[in-house]
Amino acid sequence: MGSAQLVCVEGGPPMKIDAVMIPALKDCVHCGLCLPECPTYHATGREAESPRGRIAALRGVVEERSSVSDAIHDGLESCLVCRACESACPSGISMENLMARYREQTRNVRGDFSASLESWLLSYVISHPRRLNACLNLVRILSPGLRIFPGNEDLPARHRLRPQPPVPQLLEPSGQARGTVSILRGCVADRLFREETHLAARLLARAGWRVLVPAAGCCGALHHHAGLVEAGQRHASLRWKDLSAAEVDYVVVDSAGCGSHLLGQRDSDSPPITDTVTLLAHEGGFVAKSRLPGRWAISVPCHQQHSDLDSTTGISIIESCVEERVELPAQDHCCGAAGMYLLRRRKLSRKIGKMAHERFEKSDADAIVSGNPGCLLRWEGLLGSSRAKHPVQILAQSSGLTPI
Template identity: 30%
Template sequence: MTAAYDEVYKCVHCGFCLPTCPTYLATGVEGMSPRGRLYLIRAVLEGRARPTKDLLEYLDACVYCLRCETACPSGVKYGAVYEQFFKEHRKELQSITYSRYLPLFNALNTGPGLALARVGGSLVKELGALVAGRDVRMYVGKEFKAKGERVGRVALFVAPDCVAWRYKGKMVEAAIRVLTWNGYDVVVPRFRCCGAPYRHSGQFEKSEELAKYNKAVVGQLGRIDYVVVANSGGCQAELMRYFDNVVDVFQLLAKNGVRERLGPVKLRLALQHSCHLMNVAKAHTHIVALLSKVPELKVVPLPSADVCCGGGALYPMRHRDIANKILEVKRREVFEIKPDGILVESPACLQQLSKLGVPVYTPIEILDLSYKNANNLKYLDLEIG
């Protein structure tokens, strides 16, 4: 038995993880909880149950948010158990729901697929905000020079042929402006997808191939202090598997203190955390702390801000009913708060919460807006090195 499965036996069935699990909260079913899923895996390992389609459906319905890990007093590494089990049963698990979406998803993570997604009616409807922004390719392959006293040189993670990044031009430009203003030379190399969606869907060889490619990209850049991700918890968590110097842009700014001047942003925003940014990268506190310095900005966490929104890993396509139930909770909370918009920390959350019909912002866009509103001389100028 592999070391990952030792984790199963650490579970003492206390149930502390239950109120943190979006699929349990949405269904009330024990098999849809971390404790229930661990129990099912254990039953299969001990030969008391067979991995039938019915059993595997409970496991397949996990969003893989990993919030349960942070709540567990026994320190059960749920993700490691699930990943090992998924590796061993990948064919059966994929055939449950991924088989319907993998060809589509894999096609989407190519240049031609992404171009088609912009015009494909039903596809665009389902992918919504993910394919509805400015193209990032105009920034790729360039280096932008630091302003003022130089602090370091960073590589900004942008994957132009990945559905999560291709149309995030606004976010990427905001990150370049904020980073150069804070003294960093910013290289935007041609990365490929971080590999997370492939690993989460059992395409482990593909995720390893992407990791190898991205490591080679960084290897060719010369001295780089950090690989920086602009608010994408899922990508950051995956990159942390194979780079040891990955940070969210807000984590980086927290190291040296953010440069003046910040201008007012007159918005009241409801906050939803990104699961991987919070549970793995631990960058969420830096975002909240830094945005608290922005004059006139009010950030109000949703009561369930630390519970997944159900937007990750093609989940709204694979498990529409559960994803919609999870989203209904967010809808009620947003309705109560009546904010000017919602603040999200990842492209998947952006896609999911855009369905609520309220403007959605990312932290980097708000920080950029604050700098713009301060009328800082030369803030908007970008010098290509």
């Protein structure tokens, strides 16, 4: 394969596609093991919207056998970056990095309105806590009117939009400290999931940890997936600086997408990343006092399943908190939320969400547990807030810890 090339773009100026910067195109052996794992392929049945089809199309462009047509670009842009194909791929291809580099090089040339809106929000709103808070306050004010329109299930639940008390910067354990942890507050999650951050910090302090909670800030995961690669790296570097400013034993990230991104940007001497439930399951200090009634499905987030994050240790502690755990059919399939995918591909996102809802109904579960903010918002929209819970909410209720 060559290096940087100018290729023809239908209806637009030439586009620079750098084969060196878009890794792994030559490594695909076209085995098709990725197809059963791909949510967009399941939803559309189109080879062009599968990992194998995307790689073949992009390789054809780089080898100058085709141009970046609307059809090719549409197939590439429809990728959720759920990373399920990465776990199935015998060649070890990182679709996450491939899509990030493709979007980085094509965003300014082929960006439609939704992509432009996504870039604007990431650059000028989500990365700035005060602006983000003002934006979410506006959504809260407008939400009663917005909820009368079709598609309102994508709006955050009312209780998510209400302002919450600030999270203390330091929580000390009542006795001898096991060690020190720092917790990522995040960007959107800091406003919509602040209650969960409160609960996580209190659960860890009760278990004997000294808990540090740095200022809110974006980790850059959303930027990376949107093709704003340098911005994603810059935000990750800032978060690592904040989270490891003091000597900490663990960095706790209760958002799988954020945790996966920070893990990919981690230096060898940085503290390990974990989540609240996994840390409590591994180190102890948590005792369930009661079991939540009903049949509960546990939806492990895609970026926890298909990265180097621990996706299994915390399951047992969640199971100890519920009356019965049931398995979801196709457990590893995405719910379709995928960060800001809702903005770029609303129709396909909802279709994949509907398929996830059908799997839930087949499981005969009463409620679901999911440890990623975007996934939980999707499940709350599908099932209602009372039937979709974050793992730290389950642990808090089971141990008698009341929300603030």
